[in-house]
Amino acid sequence: MTQLALVIDLNVCVGCHACVTSCKQWNTSGWAGPMVDENPYGADPTGTFFNRVQTFEVGSYPNTETVHFPKSCLHCEEPPCVPVCPTGASYKREDNGVVLVDYDKCIGCKYCSWACPYGVRELDEQQQVMKKCTLCIDRITDQSLPEKERQPACVLACPTNARLFGDVHDPDSEVSVAIRERGGYALMPEWGTKPANHYLPRQKTRMHISEDELQRADNPLSKEDITVYTGEETLDDVTW
């Protein structure tokens, strides 16, 4: 079985929100649209988004780290939002594992949003139906597009390539390799929802320099030298 998903690399996400705006642009004019904005130029604008980029600060000053954290539907393998839907509007596609909402069946009871611990479902203020990330289902399944473009809008927009897209059930896919080799993890594993989307942790590139690398303890000239030095110039001080 195929399970399409995103793998988000927190190591390279710079929090630019390009995925947020490209998602809104693509989906508001596509199958899942419109994603309505209410009161967009007023004091309290609100609108439907499938994807948000949040920012967290880890640690205390001066040892702090900024984590930019893109959050969208994780397309859980055990989606808790699906069985609670009274109308069957919420469903998980058999062929590719994408969790979707049938906007013609949704009654807007909001029960699925209660049953999602990640807060990734949003009720559209104008259409009054539940909306969520579709993994750009209308793009990724569109056979008329060149294969390179059959990817979610957010993935194509990301300037730092922080978003990978693929089948997490195929052990040799780019996403599976990334999860396996770079410590990919799922959010809130305590609920047993088995999110398909994974996150790659931030990694620091550190240089390890040991004392003997600086002192050159294995200098062959020093090894053979039996002279006892008392502060005078030695062979080590000579500029070669």
Added chain:
Amino acid sequence: MHPAFSVIFLTTLIGAGQGLFLALFTGQLYASVQLIEPQGADFYTVGSVLSLALLIAGLGASFFHLGRPERAWRAASMWRTSWLSREVIVLPMMMGVVFFYGLFHYLGLTQPWFVAGDGALPIDATMVLGLLGVIVAFALFVCTGMIYASVKFLEEWHSPYTIGNFTFLGMASGFMLAAAYSAYLGNHLVGFYGTWAVIFTVLGLGTRIASLIRNATLKHKSTLQTAIGVRHRKIVQKSQGFTASSFNTREFFHHQSPDFLNLVRLVFLVMVFPVPLMLIGVSYVLESPTLPIAAFVIQYLGLVAERWYFFAEANHPQNLYYQSIA
């Protein structure tokens, strides 16, 4: 969670409606074995109309919760997995049983088909409908309670106490209404219904206090660490990704101060439990026709506050992602 008045009225009104039906049938059962004074058909007919009116009012309130109420009929389809869907099926069943129960009494179709238990218990159509109604009423209490208790992410609700509260408080309210109804008619059943109302109120107090204690010491499974997957004791959200509000900041927060929550809790603890019990007790002594009515009204208003607090108290794990606007 955001306490929506549509759901608050749905659960309190149908609870009282189910409770009133159970009270009517309990009265009929007691009267048929001559334990209490038998009532005429009017008593059951008008009582059933009252119960049905409460159920319809509750159903009406629930439509205000829906974004697309015109599609509500679709909600009956997923009964295999969804407790909400099960409630959508059982609620009209309850209405149907109450309707026919009242109709049979109104038409006087109460000739016994046979007499059970050595001439002690005459079985007629209303008796069968009543028994069916008892099953359906309890099924409805379970469905309503399970809608909340089955959501494991809302840990304040995810407990058997939730079903206990919905059942006992609904029955307390319904029997209290039966006592008020009897007091209004001036018949001798005020004491009978009042006693049952006191019993259910005390049972409800037990489960409600138990759930309050449980929730006061509840340790939530999810933390900011598991939410973003970073192992560090100190994580602070600096931005939730937008500067104004969204569905996530409206639906899952009550936007009230802790003091206000404490006040609502105090109000419902006083109005649901001691005050109605005291009024019913005093009405025994004074044989007052108005005090049981006051007891029901005060308890019902208290239950509205109780349900408000029930929603406001629940803290959804998604709130971890929506802590800071900046």
